Amino acid sequence: MLNLFRKIIKTGRVTEHYDSGPVPPRFRGEVVLEESRCRNCQNCREACPTGAIAFIDGKLIIDNNACIFCGRCIEVCEHNALAHTAEYRLAELQGQLAGKIKSILHRSLNIRHIDAGSCNGCDWEMTALNNPVYDLQQYGIDFVASPRHADMLMVTGVVTRNLAQALAMTYEATPEPKLVMAVGACAASGKVFGKSYAIRGAADTIVPVDIYVPGCPPRPAALIYGLLLALDRLGGKHK
Structure with a gap:
């Protein structure tokens, strides 16, 4: 028990608030659309493995519940209209x-x-x-x-x-x-x-x-x- 207390004192506090620090550099968060760049080519919809992307009335819609943040939609977008962010607070x-x-x-x-x-x-x-x-x-x-x-x-x-x-x-x-x-x-x-x-x-x-x-x-x-x-x-x- 004494050794445990020594270890706790030496280590110090490691607990942090859930959003206190930056996300890892390679983290893939919410996919966002820059509407001015989108040309409705629908390559992103065809590339999405889970059907998270749809076009409704000519507007691109992303279903975050179905998105696995694989980045395929971003890779195939020739107009750089889609991008990953560091946002994970999507509940x-x-x-x-x-x-x-x-x-x-x-x-x-x-x-x-x-x-x-x-x-x-x-x-x-x-x-x-x-x-x-x-x-x-x-x-x-x-x-x-x-x-x-x-x-x-x-x-x-x-x-x-x-x-x-x-x-x-x-x-x-x-x-x-x-x-x-x-x-x-x-x-x-x-x-x-x-x-x-x-x-x-x-x-x-x-x-x-x-x-x-x-x-x-x-x-x-x-x-x-x-x-x-x-x-x-x-x-x-x-x-």
Whole structure:
């Protein structure tokens, strides 16, 4: 125990605020469009592997929930109309959460993670939430082992046929009021792996989803942003 205290004193504080530092130089965030450069050639739409890009009434629309930030659309754009930014705070709320939030905030928020068929990329990022750098518990948020003790489900992966029932049963076992967060492009859109007899689709095809966090996978900071956005703990930092 004494050696542990010595190590803590020597190391110092490593925990940081989720958005306190710059993102890595090679990080690919939100794709933005410079409309004046776009010529509606639609090369980007054809290059997108997940169908995240559409043209509606001649206007380019990007579905962040389906985007995996691969950069193919930018590579094929001959007019340099598309570009990556460092923006990762892309979480979106679905519907009105005020009533649920007021009930949940009487105590710490308890989360149950459920893997509905992921590649484990999002799961690795979620694991980092509990390390000393991100320290999710500093926000009064923690993971629990049972849905019966949870306030929120964090769903990762496209929902497979074999896990659809498990997701539905886990949702039913979670007491009201409850929230559901779709983590990553697979859970948020269900488009990454296309259509297959083994795939049911996005998380919202099985259970109602309250928060969508895009990314492939989303950074731990993006997950924390989504949680704090849902819990109305961002103060004046709302997008």
